[in-house]
Amino acid sequence: MTQRTRRSTFTLIAFTGVLAVAACAPSSDNDTKGSGDGGDAKATTLTVWSWRVEDEAAYNKIFDAYEAKHEGITVEFKPFKATEYNKVLATGLAGSDGPDVPQVRSYGQVEPTIASKSLVPLDGKVDLSGWDENVVNSAKSKADGKLYSVPLARQTVQMFYNKGLFEKNGISEAPKTWADFTAAGDKLLAGGVTPIAVGAKDDWTLPIVHEVLAAPRFGGAAFQEEVLTGKKSFTDPNFVASIDVFKQLAKYFPKNVTGVAVTDAQTLFSAEKAAMFPGGSFDMAVLKKANPKIDLGVFEVPAPTGSPEDKATTPGWADGNFAVNAKSPNQEAALELVKWMSTKEFGQMVADEVKQISAVPGVTYNDPLLKQMADNYEKSPSPYLLLTDFRYGTPSGTDLMGKGAQQLLLGSKTAEQVAADIDTGVKAWFKPSS
Amino acid sequence: MKTRTGLAFLAPALILFGVFVLYPMLTAFSYAFFEWQGTSRQGFAGLSNFSALVNRAPFKTDLPTALLHNVLFFVGTMLVQNTIGLSVATLLHRRARTRRMLQTLYAMPYLVSPIVIGYLWTLLLSPTFGPVNQLLTKIGLEQFALPWLGDPKTALWVVILVSVWQWVGFPVLLYGAALGGVPEELTEAARVDGASHGQVFRKITFPLLIPAIGTVSVLTFIFAMEAFALPFAFGGSTGNPAGSTDFVSLLFYRSAFDSGAVDAIGTSSALATVLFLIIFGGAMAATKVLRRHERRMAS
Known part of the structure; x- marks a missing residue:
């Protein structure tokens, strides 16, 4: 009996030893x-x-x-x-x-x-x-x-649109002015189509929607410079007005928009129940696959009335x-x-194989839509500001804008309050450079 | 010899516990007291990571709301899940025939991952394509066809109720077992003395169930305080919409893994430590009250 106990004790200790060694083993193995x-x-x-x-x-x-x-x-x-x-x-x-x-x-x-x-x-x-x-x-x-x-790669954000639905509702071409843009929205509404498919339940999409709809309203690249050097802050009237664009366009969004997930918004678009989808170049593949029959186009949303410079832009960033x-x-x-x-050799392969807009300048694109997005960015670039410069700490600018835009759409905060929240939020870690 | 044999038998479990539970916990605890540059540890920071939780955005604003949501989650779950669980268990206890099958059925959703549950309910409750609102509209209850997950007023309660729906089988099982342990002589004697069903339940069954209720409460508290998977599936890491389904563990997740702050490890470890202390302290206090009650009952 005692011998048996001793033997099992020994076995146990040996087993434990093996376990301990095994625990250390993987790293040395790798x-x-x-x-x-x-x-x-x-x-x-x-x-x-x-x-x-x-x-x-x-x-x-x-x-x-x-x-x-x-x-x-x-x-x-x-x-x-x-x-x-x-x-x-x-x-x-x-x-x-x-x-x-x-x-x-x-x-x-x-x-x-x-x-x-x-x-x-x-x-x-x-x-x-x-x-x-x-x-x-x-x-x-x-x-x-x-x-x-x-x-x-460069990612660009812009408005995707369904050319067929535009024509069916009497809109012959992509809007060139803000008045054209809102008129198109009204026509689509009258035709029983949701004009802009926004999925505001997913807060991360809202800073992107903000850039697509209102980058010129706050001043794009010029504002980037001013806010980084401390000449202006997010409480600047132009930035506040850019947030307010959400409110102005809310009637063109799906009903109960803060309950609509981004996948729902994409489904609305691909089921041809919505005519426009503000999204990134990375959404193109998904949209094409979801309904290959849609004649898909992209355009830069015209500058909203009152913008510092009346020029549409394509916001973008690299990743x-x-x-x-x-x-x-x-x-x-x-x-x-x-x-x-x-090198351009690698960049070209990224464009052809990975099907993204390469970060390398001078690359050519076979896909006409990809080419248009790349060209638009080349012609009128602006930074996706809250991502390129305001993700260097918590809370990030994009998180603040996402939450704030939801509050705005829910009616619990005004554009001024949202802008003030973004301003105080990023000041937790952001110091202007001058 | 005896203790040594005992230790030898304990050793595998102790070593596993030490390596995989105790050691990581203690290191995480120590991380909270240092300054960090990415993953490289700098000097001793004292309590500055902890004071950041109170003084610095986003913790200053997000931590109190998140903690409040955890508490509401606990209270809601206690009230709804345990009441339903106890009622169902009592009803099932009186029923000999299909008890087993029904118990299994109640426990079914509990076998599915909370991430999947959250995703399914998101689809069901979607205001654009969801069948729930379509059904409500069809039967003339348009006023209840709300954007359930899109309105901060309802979103948190949807999370709580879906969690109840998923986990209700758990108290049913525990209370079922506890009810089986109530001596029949007592209830029978009371019945002979002319007590009604309600009286028997209130005066005999319920007091004898208190230890089980206590255990369920402590487990519910721990569950509610560390809620993560279901809220994550419903509202992502930011507690959509507008932070209305934010919880402490989500705040931890986004400050630890999603942020561009170079000192993320320090502050998020401090947050994890605080959360641990809340759970540990709460559970300890509740257990203590429970023990005292049990002792009083025994004497």
């Missing part, structure tokens, strides 16, 4: 895999992490082209679920199992990663001269002004940037790859 070929200069495997699971095939094609030209380099593309990517990447970069080339967030959202000293500064190593300034800013740190990544992990054992090869990502 270590050897990660830097497996590091010693041999001829054969290097670069790992690229991304949150774009849907683009895996496209990236494999792109990196095959890179491998063909760079002997001994294998690029391994590893996508993770978008909603978990931030956590996965933070853990990967903090430990030793991170990727050589991580896809990183842009503007303020990459700042914590940069502050962790996880990324290699790329100044003097990558040449982004001639690129759009707003795009380059997505890759820079506001804290030290250095460049930390190469932007992948999907690629960087070099400071702990990568293959830094030189990783840098080479990231440098290639700033």
Whole structure:
């Protein structure tokens, strides 16, 4: 009996020991895999992490082209679920199992990663001269002004519209003036069609809707400059008036708009129950797929009456940037790859394979709609201000605008109050530069 | 020898508990006392991360509302879920035939992920395509065809009621078991003495159920304070619309994982610590009251 007890005690202790060892094992295991070929200069495997699971095939094609030209380099593309990517990447970069080339967030959202000293500064190593300034800013740190990544894509926001429904309701072309725009809304309303499909239940869409409908009303790029230097604040009358545009156009939105999810809004549009959808270039694929029969068009919403400058704009920003992990054992090869990502060759492949507007200037587009969005941005760009400059702390400008616009649409706050909330909210962390 | 054998048997569980529960908890606790630059830890911060929860936006404005929603969630769940649960359990207790089947049926939604439940109910309640409002309109109740999830006045209660709908099987099971433990001699004796059904329930069954009610209350409190999945499925991480379904764990989620603040780890760890203390303190206090009551009943 005692012997048996002793034996089982021993077995137990041994088992516990195995458990403890097993708990430590995975990381060391991955270590050897990660830097497996590091010693041999001829054969290097670069790992690229991304949150774009849907683009895996496209990236494999792109990196095959890179491998063909760079002997001994294998690029391994590893996508993770978008909603978990931030956590996965933070853990990967903090430990030793991170990727050589991580896809990183842009503007303020990459700042914590940069502050962790996880990324290699790329100044003097990558040449982004001639690129759009707003795009380059997505890759820079506001804290030290250095460049930390190469932007992948430009996202633009604009109005999508159903050309067939427009014609059916006696609107022959995309509106050119604010009066045209509201007249079109009235005609569609009279025809029993919801003019603008907005999904205000999802607060994150509202800052985008605000940019699409009213960027010229607050002054776009000019206002960006003034608010960043502290000459103006969000309580500026023009900014307040831009928020009020929501109220003016609310009659064109679906009924009970704060209960309508963005997927519902897209369904309204693709079921041809709504004629316009304010959205991003990233929505194009979804809209086309949902109802391929719709003759889809895009236009820049004309400047609302009273705008500082009577000129329509296409607001945009950059995202999907690629960087070099400071702990990568293959830094030189990783840098080479990231440098290639700033070339027109790579940009063209992004346009053709990933079907996004490349961040690289001078790329051409086969898709006419994509081309129109890219051209519009080229011609009359403006920053998606609350994203490009006001996501560097909590609460973010976009969160504040989302919540505020909902309150405005619900009637619980006025445009002045919403603007004041945004102003006090961002002042929790934002300091003007002058 | 005996204690050593005992320890050896405890060791696997203790080690697992230590590595996967205690250690992460203590580190998270320690994170709250440091300054952070992204994921790299800086100097000791004292209580500044905690004072940020009271003094700095968004915590200054969002934390009190979120906490209030947690409390409303607890009160609403206590009132509705436990009342319904107790009534159903009492009715089922008297019924021999289909009790098992009905218990299983009541517990069914509980087997589905809250994320899926939230998504399904969002579709059902959608003001544009949702069948709930279409049905209400068809039967002449247009005035009740509201934008349920789009109005701050109703959204929180929708979250609470759907949660009740999902979890009501849980108190049914617990109360069912507790009712089975009430000695029949007592109820029979009372009945012989001429007590009515209601009197038997009020004077005998209910007092004997108090320990079970206490347990359910403590579990409901913990559940309500850490509510995350269902509110997330309904209103996203920002508590749409206009923050009306915001909860403390959502505030934690967005300040920890969705923010561009470089000190996010510090403030969000402080928030997690505060939430833990609220839950731990509340549960401890409730258990203490419960124990005292049990002791009084025993004597």
